[in-house]
Amino acid sequence: MKKNIYLLILPFLLFSCFEEEPVSGFMIGTTWAYHKSGSIFANEKYLYSYMETYTLTFTETTFTYALNRKETNGGKSPYEDKLDIQIEGTYTVKYPNVYLSSDTYQKTGRLSVTSSGMGILVIDSEEQDRSLSLIKK
Numbered sequence: 546m547k548k549n550i551y552l553l554i555l556p557f558l559l560f561s562c563f564e565e566e567p568v569s570g571f572m573i574g575t576t577w578a579y580h581k582s583g584s585i586f587a588n589e590k591y592l593y594s595y596m597e598t599y600t601l602t603f604t605e606t607t608f609t610y611a612l613n614r615k616e617t618n619g620g621k622s623p624y625e626d627k628l629d630i631q632i633e634g635t636y637t638v639k640y641p642n643v644y645l646s647s648d649t650y651q652k653t654g655r656l657s658v659t660s661s662g663m664g665i666l667v668i669d670s671e672e673q674d675r676s677l678s679l680i681k682k
Contacts, residue, residue, distance in 0.1 A: 583595060
């Protein structure tokens with residue numbers, strides 16, 4: 546009976562041995578980004594295309610969030626700037642959560658690492674079914 550109990554407990558002990566805690570200040574100097582593009586149609590008629598770039602950069606105590614959206618005017622027209630937002634504020638990290646705060650921007654992000662080692666920061670959104678997943682550059 547003791548062997549069975551040890552075999553059940555062993556995987557949990559091994560997993561906890563390899564669990565990494567982040568080093569203090571690990572967000573400083575990092576940049577996270579997400580790119581999105583698409584086309585808009587109405588009644589099977591092409592209206593325009595768009596490209597959005599989201600960027601989040603961290604310094605020692607502050608963050609800068611930027612959103613840039615470009616759109617075409619239909620057809621083969623070049624992309625033109627339509628939206629350019631930049632927000633600066635402060636942040637705190639209570640791993641795995643990152644709390645972003647400014648006068649107009651209050652968000653919570655959750656850090657994770659994929660099996661391939663890629664860092665991802667998922668930011669909550671007002672829209673329940675959609676969040677912003679930024680990838681560490």
